[in-house]
Amino acid sequence: MYLLLDIGNSRTKAVIYENGKFTLLSDLNLQSIAPYRFIAVYVACVGFDEHVEQLQHTLGLTHLPWYRLVSQTAAFGVVNRYATPERLGVDRWLAILGADSLLQTKNLMIVDAGTALTIDWLDKSQQHQGGWIIPGLRLQQEAVIKNTARVGSTPDDSQELILGVNTQDCVKNGALAALCGAIRAGWQLKPTDVIFLTGGDSPKLAQYLSDLPVQLDPLLIFRGIARYIAT
Ligand SMILES: Nc1ncnc2c1ncn2[C@@H]1O[C@H](COP(=O)(O)OP(=O)(O)O)[C@@H](O)[C@H]1O
């Protein structure tokens, strides 16, 4: 039994992994992991490194091996297109590997709607084509609010894809439009057989993309991590 951690810039997500089965933990703390006996911890971290050390202590798991995953030039037949492959965010690399584990020989878009929204393209011969990094739903709003004199709203999670008639609604709904628009622009530029959607804002975005071949999967990064665990 393994503990898998995805440490993003907003939150840490945790999964219990055993015999090919993934169980997402809704909370990560001493109590929530108390019933489990882990062999090792596998970590994907795009946040600050100190966060990993902190977690080792707060979870009382300093006695276990902690394996930190890194983006590679190639693995499991998947080829990373970055000129400096280790610079590709490890969450992106693992989501690509996770999508590849579900669907090979298809052209894929892999969208991770987290703090930032990332889009990566993987072609049917497992070649990563590159991608985009776009401010996420909250950052879109903060960018406008922090850099203008008269947009005095607060970031808000209750977006709808409708027109706003006050500042608050214009900012929050505009942020949703920006992300839907980015995914649609990606699709127009380079359409694929499937668009995998993962990350905190993926269920919301999926509602507005039902005409595209979207497949929601909260586990993509964890599926990628699991490929590194020899069974
Ligand atoms: N419980 C939650 N805490 C924080 N963000 C949440 C939560 N539930 C949904 N979200 C949404 O998820 C987004 C962050 O997604 P997530 O995949 O956790 O990001 P990251 O991987 O960058 O930490 C936020 O923009 C927010 O809108």
Ligand SMILES: CC(C)(COP(=O)(O)O)[C@@H](O)C(=O)NCCC(=O)O
């Ligand atoms: C783009 C990211 C900030 C996304 O992180 P997240 O929103 O999931 O917290 C992360 O993948 C990262 O730090 N990447 C390194 C730069 C790159 O991928 O080119």
Ligand SMILES: [K+]
């Ligand atoms: K992420």
